[in-house]
Amino acid sequence: MNAPLNVQYSADMQVRKNLDFQLEQHMPRFWFGGHPFKTRVFDALSLTFPDGERYFISSVRLYRDQITDPELQAKVKDFILQEAQHGIAHDKMNQILIDQGMPVDAMIGEMKSRFDYWLKHKSPEINIAITAASEHLTALMAECFYAQKETLAEVDPYVRALYAWHAIEEMEHRDVAFDVMQNVAKVPYAVRARALALTSVMMYGFTLYRTNIMLKADGFNKRERIKMFAQGMPWLFGKKGILSSMKKPYMDWYKRDFHPSQHPVLAQYPVWVETLEKTGDPIQAGEALWQAGK
Template identity: 65%
Template sequence: MNAYVKHQVDPVVRSNLDFRLHEVPRFWFDNDPFRTRMFDALSLTFPVGERYFIQSVRALRDKITDPDLQQRVTDFIRQEAQHGIAHDKMNEEMLHQGMPVDQFVKFMGAHFEHILKHRSKQYNIAMTAAAEHLTALMAETFYSKQETLAEVHPFVRALFAWHSIEEMEHRDVAFDVMKEVGEVPENLRKFALAFVTLQMFGFTFYRANVMLK
């Protein structure tokens, strides 16, 4: 399921960062409404999604005996918490522009709360590992091909650069937790990757369409 990369460096927690998002223009991606709203729609998911990832990993933490993996989980949680804080600020800017941010966040929050309550720990860690795999692939694409975000406002590009670096740093943490203590069947892992891929792109296009209207 996972384009697995051997863990090489410990995640570094970078905190209290100010990206000055209040100075960013409405259409910050080369003054292009479509590209701006596509990335806005993706960013919308991050604060609630990151908190879901934290809870999914934390639910299995008491089963981890490897001290190195325990430390990486600690750093993963701290990194994801900082991502949520930063993208909350980006969501606030969208809210000031009249975007239906609260509507989207409320729906996503209810969805994650439901599956945490009604689905197994195995299901949730599989979904988290799949989502982390996809976000790391996107992060790697954005910065191995620098032209992808070349026309983005520098403050927003800095936000995505920081987020992408940390996604690549902890890309294997949820996967390792799933592999080492998750007891997740192979079929569930495959289903999770397919399902999360469809959800991520489907809901991103849907939210972008709503915001553009």
């Protein structure tokens, strides 16, 4: 990801509808190699996506009538359609969590109230900055999860395929909200900088908070959960943690001349696209993407 600032990378956006990841038939309770903590961390992320995607769509729509560039207008349209599909897919995953006995409705309700409050009481500039910052984080996570084959080696292939598709489309639309923020909303640098700090604290803080709630619902007592967190945090944020490689590209956000296109697209991106075009099967495409990792 350490690319020269004068080089730009992009991927053509495509709206892919009705992809079937067969999670209802195949998703085990602890789908990350039987590890409760690792599974619930990702499940906690999935919880945020449906209402998070709808919030992103609403934030971009606040500026839709002000966009005069035809190319950006087209990208915003596809961004909205892609995000809507992500919400639908993760709603299905969240229903499986409900069937497992997870208190999904309570956790989602709390988050939705927060998004609704921001849209109603915070400025459009703050909302689009938070959306752009969130897209920065999710694009970096896509790279973290799939660049190295070993990172998701223990993950059930059907769940891995869902996240692979999501990762691919994060690569495709990672600059849309940023361009609206920068070129249409004209958000000041200070607001942009604060937005990433705020978004990071909330995203990781609420993910770990919900992880704890779900592990409790799984029947693990407080002592067991403390042990899981003590063992799991280095896996996430340790020297060789799965999110540790994000540090350098994460900090690029704070460069005044930063743009998401300065970061290379996930190297296996063409593999996923070509496999889906050839087979029409997102499971095979996800497997091909993962197999092509280093």
